Amino acid sequence: MSPAAGPSAALRPPPKCIECATNRVAWSKPRVDYCYDCLPGGPATPPPCRACGSDRYFSQGLCDRCHPGAPLFLSSCKDCLAWGVYRHHNWLCWTCRWWRQHFPEGQCDYCGRTARLGESGACRLCLEQARMLQEPGRALDLVGANKHGQQMFFANMHFHRRRTPRLRPHRPRRRPSPPTGTFTPAVGVQLALFDMAPDPEVVRARAAWEDGELTRYCHQVVLEHAEKFGWSAPRRNDVVRSLRLLQTLRGAPDEKIRATDVLVLPAYDGNIASTLDVLAAAGLLIDDRPLRVEVYFASRTRLLPEPMRTELETWLRVMLDGSKQAPRQRGRDPATARVKILAIVPIVTAWAQAGVTTLAEITSDDIIAAIPSATAKRVPAVTRMRSLFKTLKARRMIFIDPTRGLTTGPGPSNMPLPLDTAAIRDALAFPDPATALGVALVAFHALTGHQVRHLQLTDIIDGRLTLPGRSIPLAGPVRVRLTAWLDYRAGRWPHTINPHLFLTQFTAGRLTPPSHVFPWKKTTLRPQALREDRILAEAHANGGDLRALCDLFGLSIEAAQRYTHTVGPGPAPAKPRSRP
Template sequence: MIGPRGCIDCLAWGRLGGRRCIACSVFRHDNPDRDRCAGCDRVLAIKNGYCRMCWHQAVLDGNAAGRRRGTDAAYLHGQLELAPIRHHQLFFDRMKYRRASGPVHTRDRRGRPRKTAPPPAGPPHVAWIQPPLFTIGRDYTRIIDSTAYPAGPPGPWLAWARHLARLRSEARGWHPALLTGVDRILTILLSDHIPGDTITITQIHTLCKRLGVGAERVCEVLSDMDLLVDDRQPGFDVWLQRKLTGLTPGIRSAVEAWLRTLHDGGPRSRARHPATVWNYLNKALPSLHAWSNRYAHLREVTRDDIIAELDARNGVQRENLLVALRSLFRHCTKTRTIFRNATIRIKVGQRVYGVFQPLHPDDVDQAVTAATTPAARLVLALAAVHAARTSQIRVLRLDDVDLGNRRIIIAGRIRPMDDLTHQLLRQWLEQRQHRWPATTNPYLLINQQTATETGPVSTFWTKKALRGHAATLEGLRRDRQLEEALTHGGDPLHLAAVFGIDAKTAIRYATTARRLLESAAEHHDTGGSPRTQGRKPSNRPENP
């Protein structure tokens, strides 16, 4: 990324694409001869003996003296000798000088009239509302197929919508093309709007899909006007109906009530994360289908049936199934759907954890090579150097980064910033400013979609660069914590203090590190630790 600099010909300051500004590059292309300028005595591209900067200064002096360019016939034939240049007016790149009394351009480069900002408008005054006799869907086929806007001056509702769209565009940094598309959709929807009418999200999505415009921004404007009605079927209901197909009515009603309580919350229970609801049902669904073939209700399921289902599974699958069934039967007991909780006093046993293994150097090198963009390299460094989780990387804000003091706040903990992270952060912030200069998103990582919003990026976008590789973000984070445990001899207190992890997790990493160190000591003839045996130099980020 080329930073701000000065043009070597006209000395204009700005963010240039090379050594010269665009105007000097065009001037040099039209006048390829290089010679000594008669005005400033510099050797560069000249036109009739003078460089572009001297010609520009002569125009400024002529405008100040009241002379208009092109009134002298000798000037038109290139025979005019400029007055001695005593000084040059410095200026910024792409900021063309215009007289205060000069005309304002009313047309763009294509000759079309320039669009002016809509006048401020507020909500229309409504004296009374005529209730509809019956509801009928609107048909926008004729308007969509035609390229012209609906004729006639904008009504009060459309004027208010345009004003709100302009305010939101300035606050969120919308691209002009996005604002034009939103204006077109609002014109179609609100040209004949009358008080009492509402617009559904299904109508907006159908219209925007035909015209190739994003529907989210239109919905935001109409939501501010209280005209939007969400007629979509919730995705949770569709998913629940599809998953519970095949269960007997008695079991299905109890399971559906349990899942809705987990998703929406109850009188004395909080709502759970949608991923928790999804995991609970997926773990318990095979057992529920097996019981549906024999029983008509959950009250017929006995303790022996549950133990038989648990015995058919091992390890983590057994524990996850028991946790889901405990939640189901506890809810059914509380709501008096069943008489007795059949999962009481059923123990899973102690989980046996495996030993973490360090990542292979080739896998790490492939992950570094796959991170080609500044955002992907920054995400890689946060996971591999600072052991940050994906959820923690997504919610990092601009206020959490202090480049001057070289500090970064991850999950509420202040961490020192190493040279690699500092360099990658500067590269990403420069690209962020260059690509989305008007965005108001407070999060550190943004993309094309979230640049016009105020929310974080998605988990899929964060993991996209390393998807399909052996060294994922979670693997790099785990490898970083294991490396710290191996370096400090398996001290769990040190791991908990550095990374802010739970005590049980720190003990698990410390135990794994001690096992790896003991195995390395048994094979002392190979030399080195398990992480350095047979390793070749790689491009992996170093420790902070």
């Protein structure tokens, strides 16, 4: 029987004596219903234990330590399989008893057993195995540590875990600390009663000469990141200085680092992005950074009355996280939420200035009066107001949906216009190789700005650009500019491992794509307008061939018709013949 499966018939205690109902029966096989004290003609002296010779007789010729159903019989923990637990505690060690009160039951992601699972989705046995094999400066490797099995251990033992050698600093300071022990982050954090900004000069002076446990613990991770991503010596030193600043700024010496605390480092001449990467790799980062759309929402709604702001926050949370209750919906992209905020906040702000404190007071007449008359603004305003009040009605924050029955009318129709050819020609000859290549990719092949940002080096093979569903032979001018950019890229960042085609000084030491303004910030052209100009030119060149536009640029029928309508009406459809 596996100990983890619980006590079987062999481990069950024998029945009690029918006479005293206190002691266990003397024998189960052959069956005797009395203990030795209550035997008819007794009492009788019980024999010594046939296993260890003890005089503490229990039943079946064994003592209370040797009998599998005795209270002092040792067995394995049902959850973590640790040896040395008693029946008195339901075959559970002290730690697993605590786990059963705080963690749910499920199937472990690493060993497949059904047990109590911690926050990482691992049972306690897999977690202890990973802790035992954890290397200094590294996070727990639950997959690798449990790949070839686990090492059993004793239960309820008061001992210190095997200590890994503390990492020595690369450059010893004037007051180095002894390299003994390991850095163990605290589980709980003591909240501060008062928030007081420290003196920047004092913080800089202390961080200049003091190496704490955090700096020594993360030193190896810094060196590996510097070698892997091709960091320069100044950047590596900036990260080390930032770690010293964080060691000085945080409240307790053993608590993890919050990302919001790292964001204040520029006030003390610290580095942000690379420090966040190092802390995340070391498993010491608590990422509590708000989304950009949340910061934008807070800045636009800070002057609204409280009930109205709470209602808008509920709608924003449903937009970002989705909803599992009716009406169900998936979480939207933050950029989509930002566009909707841009249309809703001006209308809601006007209502608040008119004295409205909650959206439950809004009627259909108020919405009709607030919607812009221009078609280009009316349709998105009605659509986004409908999303807002539909969410609030589902959460029972308003009584009726005032947008019910409102119609948007015909959608806005805009006609794509060609760009100035001289401006495109000047952008193609721009001295910056990244800008010239980005303009060429869109001007010749009508790529979107998103596609240009996320292009990788492996997408271009033998003069062909491979995109999802498209294989594009690169034009000659594009190849010339691609060669110039690759030469510049190899000379500027020779050791980078970033797979993206376009790099910046910020992304060369990481694996992320550049921002949406690169490489367009040096030119007046924008990728969307340049893409429309290319498609419009192709529509006029092929006489409005709808199928050719869809195949060449990956457009849908509706999107392609927007360009073919500029060419002119097509041939009139043939009338069906009437039957004689």
